[in-house]
Amino acid sequence: MEWLTHSQTGFQQAARYLLGMRLAIAGLQLIAIAAAEMVVTLAYRAEALLLCLLYGILAALGWLWFTRRPPRFPISVSVGLALDLALIGAWLFLTGGYTNPLVSLLLLPISVAIILVPLRQSIALTLTGIGVYTALVIWHTPVTRGGHDANLAQLHLAGMWVTFAMTAVILLLVVGALARRIHLQQSQLSTIRETRLRDEQIIALGLSAAAVAHRLGTPLNTMTLLVDEIRSAFPDPELAEDLNLMDQQLDLCSQHLQQLSSAATQAKTAQLEDLPLRDWIARLRESATLLWPSAPIQWSAEAPDCRLAVDATLDQAILNLLANALTASPSWVAVSVRRAESSRIEVIVEDHGDGLEDTFQATPGEQIVGSEHGLGVGLFLSNATIQRLGGTLKARVDHQGTTMIIDLPEVTSDDP
Numbered sequence: 001m002e003w004l005t006h007s008q009t010g011f012q013q014a015a016r017y018l019l020g021m022r023l024a025i026a027g028l029q030l031i032a033i034a035a036a037e038m039v040v041t042l043a044y045r046a047e048a049l050l051l052c053l054l055y056g057i058l059a060a061l062g063w064l065w066f067t068r069r070p071p072r073f074p075i076s077v078s079v080g081l082a083l084d085l086a087l088i089g090a091w092l093f094l095t096g097g098y099t100n101p102l103v104s105l106l107l108l109p110i111s112v113a114i115i116l117v118p119l120r121q122s123i124a125l126t127l128t129g130i131g132v133y134t135a136l137v138i139w140h141t142p143v144t145r146g147g148h149d150a151n152l153a154q155l156h157l158a159g160m161w162v163t164f165a166m167t168a169v170i171l172l173l174v175v176g177a178l179a180r181r182i183h184l185q186q187s188q189l190s191t192i193r194e195t196r197l198r199d200e201q202i203i204a205l206g207l208s209a210a211a212v213a214h215r216l217g218t219p220l221n222t223m224t225l226l227v228d229e230i231r232s233a234f235p236d237p238e239l240a241e242d243l244n245l246m247d248q249q250l251d252l253c254s255q256h257l258q259q260l261s262s263a264a265t266q267a268k269t270a271q272l273e274d275l276p277l278r279d280w281i282a283r284l285r286e287s288a289t290l291l292w293p294s295a296p297i298q299w300s301a302e303a304p305d306c307r308l309a310v311d312a313t314l315d316q317a318i319l320n321l322l323a324n325a326l327t328a329s330p331s332w333v334a335v336s337v338r339r340a341e342s343s344r345i346e347v348i349v350e351d352h353g354d355g356l357e358d359t360f361q362a363t364p365g366e367q368i369v370g371s372e373h374g375l376g377v378g379l380f381l382s383n384a385t386i387q388r389l390g391g392t393l394k395a396r397v398d399h400q401g402t403t404m405i406i407d408l409p410e411v412t413s414d415d416p
Helices: 006-037 045-068 074-094 101-116 119-138 149-233 237-269 277-291 312-328 378-388
Strands: 273-276 297-299 307-310 333-340 344-351 392-398 401-409
Touching (some): 006 074, 074 101, 074 119, 101 149, 273 277, 277 297, 277 312, 277 333, 307 401, 312 344, 312 378, 312 401
Parallel strands (some): 297 333
Antiparallel strands (some): 333 344
C-alpha cells in the first residue's frame, strides 16, 4: 500500500476540479469556434481545433496523473498550470490574440494556482499570465482573411458576455469548491491537533498512574506480611475480624493494580474484545458488585441482541461514571441499555444528584474538573476512552438528576 502525503492527498482531491475546469475551457473554445464560423470564416480554424483537441487530451492525462500518481511537490502542479496558460495563449494567438473576448480565460489557471500552490509559485504564474497577455497584444494573427469588421464587432460583444458568464460559473464551481475543501481540511487538522493535545495529557496521566502502581506494589506486599504476622502474634477473635477486613482491602488494592497493568497492556497493543452486549453488561455488573456490594444500582434486565468491541479501559470508564453517580446520588442509580439509530448502542447511567450541574456548561469530559471526593480526572479519562473507541459521551442535567449517555458503535458483519 502506498502512503500519500498531506499535499498529495490535496492534489488528488483537486484532480476532479482541475479536469472540470480544463474540459470547460476546451468546450468553450470549441463553442466559440463554431459560433464564429456562423458569422465569419476563421483564418486558422484547423489549427485552433487541433489545439482544442490537444488541450482536452492533456486534461484527461492530467486527471489520470493526479488520481493515480499525485505529485509530491507543488512545483509539478505549477508546471501543469503554466502549460495551461501556454495552450490557452496559443489558441488565443490563432483566434485574434488580445481582441478575442475569451482572453479572460487566462485568469482561471491563475485563480487555481492561488489556492493550490505556494505564494512564490502563484506570483510566478501570475507574471506568466501577464506575459502571455502582453505577448498576445504584440503578436497575434488576424481572425479572418477578409474584411468582416461589423460582424466581428457583434461577435466580440457577444463573446464578452459568454466569457464573463462562463468564467463566473467556473470560478464558482472550481475555485469555490477547492476553497471549501481546504477550509474543511483546516477544520479537520484543528480537530486532530486538539485530539493530540488531549492524548498527550492522557499519556502523561497514564505514565504517572503506572509509576504509582509500580511503587505501590512493595508497600502492599509489606502490609500483607504485617497483617499475617499480627494475626499469628495476637490470636484475638475481635482483632482477627479487623485483620480479615484489612486483608480483604489489601487484596482489593492488589486486584486494582493488576487491572491497571492489564488495561495498560491492552491499550498499548490495541487489543479489543468482540463481545455480545449482554455478556459485557454482565461483566460490568459483576465488577460494580465487587466494588460496591451494597450500592443501590438498578440494572436493566433487557439488552439488545448485538455485539460491541470493548476493552478493559472502557470497563473502567463506565465504572468511573458509576462512581460519580453513586457519589452524587447514594440512594439510587440506574443503568440501562438501548439501541439507537445507525447501528449505535447507548448505555445510560441515571442518578438523582445535581453535583455535576456546573460541569456540563460545555461538553462533558472535555477538560479536567474539580472534585471534592477525588482527583477530578475520572470524567476526563472516561470521555477520552469512549472517544478512542468511536463513541461519544453526552449528559443531561434537570430537576430529576443527571443522565449520562454513552453512545458506542455496534459491531456489524461488515466490520473486519
